[in-house]
Amino acid sequence: MSxxxxxxxxxxxxxxxxxxxxxxxxxxxxxxxxxxxxxMYGLASDGGMADTMVVREDTVVPLPDGLDVRDAxxxxxxxxxxxxxxxxxxxxxxxxxxxxxGSIGLLCAAIARDFGCDVAIAARHPAQYAAAEAxxxxxxxxxxxxxxxxxxxxxxxxxxxxxxxxxxxxxxxxSTSWRPVSISFMAAQLKEVTLVPAIVYGxxxxxxxxxxxxxxxARHPEIPSAVITHRFPLDDAADAFRVAADRAAGAIKVxxxx
Ligand SMILES: [Zn+2]
Numbered sequence: 001m002s003x004x005x006x007x008x009x010x011x012x013x014x015x016x017x018x019x020x021x022x023x024x025x026x027x028x029x030x031x032x033x034x035x036x037x038x039x040m041y042g043l044a045s046d047g048g049m050a051d052t053m054v055v056r057e058d059t060v061v062p063l064p065d066g067l068d069v070r071d072a073x074x075x076x077x078x079x080x081x082x083x084x085x086x087x088x089x090x091x092x093x094x095x096x097x098x099x100x101x102g103s104i105g106l107l108c109a110a111i112a113r114d115f116g117c118d119v120a121i122a123a124r125h126p127a128q129y130a131a132a133e134a135x136x137x138x139x140x141x142x143x144x145x146x147x148x149x150x151x152x153x154x155x156x157x158x159x160x161x162x163x164x165x166x167x168x169x170x171x172x173x174x175s176t177s178w179r180p181v182s183i184s185f186m187a188a189q190l191k192e193v194t195l196v197p198a199i200v201y202g203x204x205x206x207x208x209x210x211x212x213x214x215x216x217x218a219r220h221p222e223i224p225s226a227v228i229t230h231r232f233p234l235d236d237a238a239d240a241f242r243v244a245a246d247r248a249a250g251a252i253k254v255x256x257x258x
Contacts, residue, residue: 001013001015001047001048001073001076002063002069002070002072002073002075003069003258004069007104009062010062010063010067010068010069010072011014011060011061011062011063011064011069011072011077012061012072012073012075012184012210012214013041013045013048013055013059013060013061014059014060014061014076014079014208014210015042015059015076016033016036016037016039016040016041016059016200016201017035017036017039017040017056017059018030018033018036018202018221019033019034019035020033022034022035028202028203028206029202030202030203030208031083031199031200031201031202032196032202033202034054036200037095039057041053041055047132050186051215058226060071060197061075061210061211061214063075063214063218064215064218065126065218066218066219066221067214067217067218068224070231070255070257071217071224072217073109073208074223074224074227074228074253075213075214075217076210076213077104077107077253078107078110078111078213078216078217078223079200079209079210079212079213080104080107080174080198080200080201081104081107081108081110081111081149081174081213082111082201082203082204082209082212082213082216083087083198083199083200083202083209084107084108084111084149084172084174084196084198085111085115085147085149085172086204086209087114087170087172087196087197087198087236088147088149088170088172088196088198089170090111090112090115090117090147091115091117092115092117093116093117093177094112094115094117094145094146094147094200095117095118095143095144095145095146095166096109096112096117096118096120096145096147096148096149097119097120097121097122097141097145097147097149097159097161097164097165097213098112098119098120098122098137098141098148098151099121099122099141099148099149099150099151099152099160099161099164100122100149100150100151100157100175101123101124101125101128101129101131101132101151102128102151102152102247103227103252103253104151104174104175105121105123105149105151105152106121106128106131106132106135106226106227106252107227108149108151108172108174108233109121109135109149109225110135110216110220110223110226110227111133111138111216112147112149113135113137114219114220115202117147119135119136119137119138120137120138120139120140120141120142120145121137121138121139121141122140122141122152122160122196123139124247125247125248125250126250127229127247127250127251127252128247128252130226131226131227131229131252134222134225134226135222135223135226136144138223141164142164143164144164144165144166144167144169144170145164145165146169146170147165147169147170147171147172148161148164148165148169148170148171148172149161149172149176150171150172150173150174150175151174152175153175153176153181154177154181155181155182155183156184156190158171158181159176159183159184159187162184162187162188162191162193163187165191165193165226166191167189167191167192168192168193168194169193169194170190170193170194170195171188171193171194171196171198172196172198173194173195173196173197173198174198191220194238198210200220201213213226218236227252227253228248228252228253228254229250229251229252229253229254230243230244230251230253230254231254231255231256231257232254232255232256233256233257233258234256234257234258237256240254241254
């Protein structure tokens with residue numbers, strides 16, 4: 001979520017409260033803070049869909065110049081993609097594949113492009129093809145890749161990620177699947193692929209990834225124009241959810257605006 005404070009400052013809200021004092025926080029691994037998930041806005045307490053919500057002051061992040069508050073709800077999912085890239089040790093010049101072209105998959109592609117990587121993405125729907133191309137990614141990955149982002153959350157996607165990952169490469173598991181998924185270890189095992197699960201965002205080299213994601217988004221106006229396919233006023237929220245549920249009809253990211 002994003003908005004404007006009483007003094008007119010445009011901000012995005014980081015929906016996790018790190019404690020800053022547990023062993024994981026002190027180790028710099030704030031995504032693994034032992035109490036953060038118990039304080040996640042929108043899951044453990046009211047979030048952006050509530051009439052009002054109370055947030056800790058340090059979760060209110062002023063936007064960098066160049067980032068429109070209307071686009072700033074993308075800071076959060078972009079931070080998810082950035083955290084997965086950092087966890088995977090992504091470096092410029094690497095060959096990257098992304099499996100799945102929902103908003104998280106597309107934002108992983110956008111992050112990899114910002115890092116200076118060639119990116120190919122597996123997409124399903126025409127709106128996703130157009131968004132991938134607008135982000136500078138090619139379609140239809142083939143061959144061997146240094147880093148593969150699995151952003152679909154299915155057994156088929158994991159098998160495809162294993163096939164596409166080069167020997168000694170890395171698969172970043174960034175999808176969320178609430179149900180168990182049956183996968184074969186064999187392709188990943190034979191190539192000694194490193195599997196890197198990633199959840200939310202934290203710090204990398206002392207920088208808060210949410211802040212870095214806001215800076216990246218400010219540098220790349222093509223990201224919101226590619227990924228935000230629909231905008232609705234709050235009064236039409238029911239329509240917004242109906243559209244957001246229909247990927248085949250062209251929805252990627254749907255934004256509600258006051
Ligand atoms: Zn902590």
